[in-house]
Amino acid sequence: MDEYYSAIQRLPAPVRDALAQLPPAFAAQVHEIRLRSERPIVFSTPHGPILAPNLLPKCAGALQLSARGLQECFYSLCEKSVHSYESQLSQGFFTIPGGHRVGVAGVCRTTENGRNSFQTITSLNLRVARMLFVPLPPLLQSSLADSFHGMILAGSPGSGKTTLLRSIIKAASDQGKKIAVVDERQELWPCDPWGNVPHIPLNCDVLSNCPKAGGIEMAVRCLGPQIVACDELGSHEEFRQVEHGIQSGVGFICSVHAASMDELEARLERSRSKLRAFFSLCAFLEGAQKPGCIREVVAL
Structure with a gap:
């Protein structure tokens, strides 16, 4: 099974179940899943960005994220333990099991120890990690x-x-x-x-x-x-x-x-x-x- 399906496992059930409907042939082409506040989820592919609701129209409701829905995605990806990822988040990302990296955007603030942190999350970029190898010249x-x-x-x-x-x-x-x-x-x-x-x-x-x-x-x-x-x-x-x-x-x-x-x-x-x-x-x-x-x- 393609790593796409492991990358979505930590997302809230409604979003995860909707994304899981993506056919394997297309899932293998997705290298990023873009989650943004008040906008539909977007797949990054070799052919350019593709709106998830266009591919999965029956799940369109779950694939249009509200501001609250995006926050839930963030806390779910962190397993509600944001402090565990504090060091990585200060650099604008965190990595979940499987090597899938989550880039973060939003309203930043500087903590007392001088690190950057996020007051509000507005975008998440879930990058699908695949254990690939290529032949060397x-x-x-x-x-x-x-x-x-x-x-x-x-x-x-x-x-x-x-x-x-x-x-x-x-x-x-x-x-x-x-x-x-x-x-x-x-x-x-x-x-x-x-x-x-x-x-x-x-x-x-x-x-x-x-x-x-x-x-x-x-x-x-x-x-x-x-x-x-x-x-x-x-x-x-x-x-x-x-x-x-x-x-x-x-x-x-x-x-x-x-x-x-x-x-x-x-x-x-x-x-x-x-x-x-x-x-x-x-x-x-x-x-x-x-x-x-x-x-x-x-x-x-």
Whole structure:
């Protein structure tokens, strides 16, 4: 059964039961479920946004959310334990079992400890996580050899960076490399409360729900990896820990939100020549229309 059906399980019964009527062939194409106050639910698909009531007219009433109905969806997704997700919510999202990430929009406020929180929720973006793998081109396969230096996977949102990163991690593990994965958003290999991580490669250790900067430091110090992998590298502190790790002889595979070399340099606040000291190549992805597919591989 497609992961779409597991992603909707925490929603209130009327909404969940209505969304569950979606035929499997179409459910497999849904990568986001957009829930907004006083508006109908919208599916994000490779063919663009599609109104849920248009596909499920018999359930149209349950698929048009009131402001109160959206709040109920939020509390239901949190299992009425908002404080358990306080750290993630301060960054504008939270992750539910299965690695499904919920993006949040609304009226923000700053708490006494300086964190952001939400006073009112106006939108939720439930992103369907799928444990997918893609074949790697020969250049990426060969780059994982003994002389591995480092690799960046760059692309726009929805381009399949996480899928490609997961595939490279598996390939490196299959080659016998020891890999530590810092999975801050629990999307690469979602871990349940009992520590079960399905489909994890043999030579891979996962730091789940761990902030990247601290997780990279922990992995390098304590897990003895040859490679550290992390998704969505961005902050100055995260890159500083990457620098320290490379100085310790560890290679890195990191994804970055960037569709071009100019965007990559701006995102990481480093020129191409400076990035060369830490990474040997960068793979740019095609985009949301061809998730996980590589447009070009650039030597740094």
